[in-house]
Amino acid sequence: MDGEATLGITFDFHAAHRLMNYMGDCKQLHGHTYKVQFNVTGRINEASGMVLDFRNLKERLWNHVVSYFDHATLLNNADRVLCAFVKGQGWKYQEHAGETTAENIACRMRTLAAVALPDIVTLREVCVWETENVYALVYGACV
Numbered sequence: 001m002d003g004e005a006t007l008g009i010t011f012d013f014h015a016a017h018r019l020m021n022y023m024g025d026c027k028q029l030h031g032h033t034y035k036v037q038f039n040v041t042g043r044i045n046e047a048s049g050m051v052l053d054f055r056n057l058k059e060r061l062w063n064h065v066v067s068y069f070d071h072a073t074l075l076n077n078a079d080r081v082l083c084a085f086v087k088g089q090g091w092k093y094q095e096h097a098g099e100t101t102a103e104n105i106a107c108r109m110r111t112l113a114a115v116a117l118p119d120i121v122t123l124r125e126v127c128v129w130e131t132e133n134v135y136a137l138v139y140g141a142c143v
Contacts, residue, residue, distance in 0.1 A: 110138050
C-alpha cells in the first residue's frame with residue numbers, strides 16, 4: 001500500500017505545578033493527572049505497511065519527552081523561592097521560562113518531540129489535557 005498516514009499516541013503523566021501570576025486557585029501548588037497526545041504523519045512503507053512501528057514511537061516519546069515531565073514539579077523559573085525549596089528537597093522538578101500552563105507544557109513537549117522523532121515522520125500536533133475536560137492543542141512552531 002502506498003500513501004500517507006497520521007499516527008497518534010497518548011500517554012498519561014502526573015505532575016505538580018502552580019501559576020505564580022494567576023489570581024485564583026491555580027496560584028497554589030497542586031497536581032494533575034495529565035494526558036498528552038502526539039500526532040505524526042509520514043509515508044506508509046510498502047514493505048512493512050507501517051509509517052513507523054508504534055513501539056518505536058512510544059519508546060522515543062516516553063524516553064525523550066514524557067518521562068521528563070512525569071512525577072515532576074513544573075515551575076516558572078521566576079518562582080525562585082519555590083524552585084529553591086523543591087531543589088533543596090531533592091524532588092524531580094523542571095524550571096520553565098514562563099508559567100506552566102497546558103499551552104506552555106504542550107509547546108515544550110513539541111520542541112522535545114521534534115528532536116526525538118526520526119526524519120521519516122513529521123510532528124503535526126501535541127495536545128495536553130490538564131483535566132478530562134480541558135486541553136491545549138499546539139501545532140506549528142513554538143517560540
